[in-house]
Amino acid sequence: MSDIFYTKDHEWIKVNGNEGIVGITAYASEQLGDIVFVELPQEGAIFDQGKDVAVIESVKAASEIYNPTSGEIIEINSSLEENPEIINDDPLLAGWLYKIKISNSEELKNLMNEEDYKKLIEG
Numbered sequence: 001m002s003d004i005f006y007t008k009d010h011e012w013i014k015v016n017g018n019e020g021i022v023g024i025t026a027y028a029s030e031q032l033g034d035i036v037f038v039e040l041p042q043e044g045a046i047f048d049q050g051k052d053v054a055v056i057e058s059v060k061a062a063s064e065i066y067n068p069t070s071g072e073i074i075e076i077n078s079s080l081e082e083n084p085e086i087i088n089d090d091p092l093l094a095g096w097l098y099k100i101k102i103s104n105s106e107e108l109k110n111l112m113n114e115e116d117y118k119k120l121i122e123g
Contacts, residue, residue: 005068005111008120012092013068013100015108022068023096024056027121029088032058038084040076040098047071047100049107054097056087065097069107075099 004014010028013020029035037057047053047067054065076098080086087095102108112120 003108004114005108006114006117006120007066007068007111009066010121011065011068013108013111015102015105018102018105019074020069020071020100020102021096022065022098022100024065024087024091025117025121026091028063029091029095032056032063032088033060034058035084035087038080038087038097040078040080041073043073043076045073046103047073049104049110056084067100068111069100069102069104071100071103073098074101 004012006012006025010025011022012025013022035056035058039055041053049067049070051067052064053067056063056065077096
């Protein structure tokens with residue numbers, strides 16, 4: 001079974017066991033506008049929760065992506081390097097950014113569930 005958690009910075013992490021798939025929310029994708037470039041982390045890199053791990057550039061702005069939970073990057077979505085617009089088209093499936101081996105699952109308690117995230121963006 002997998003669970004999806006959200007950050008206040010509009011990242012999501014879909015957790016399955018001790019691994020997670022990370023991306024940005026549809027709301028974040030809409031706010032950024034047309035995405036033109038993605039700088040992804042290196043596989044094997046280790047990041048703490050809340051540290052900037054990637055950059056997404058759109059026609060409007062550049063936005064840092066913050067790691068939802070501490071861990072090691074185990075895979076990146078290399079198709080985004082040639083086609084960053086996939087994030088705009090499908091931010092929750094094909095537009096995932098990277099996969100991470102979660103080193104501290106207790107940190108998931110610092111994140112929001114879908115209901116709380118919806119309340120955040122509806123303000």
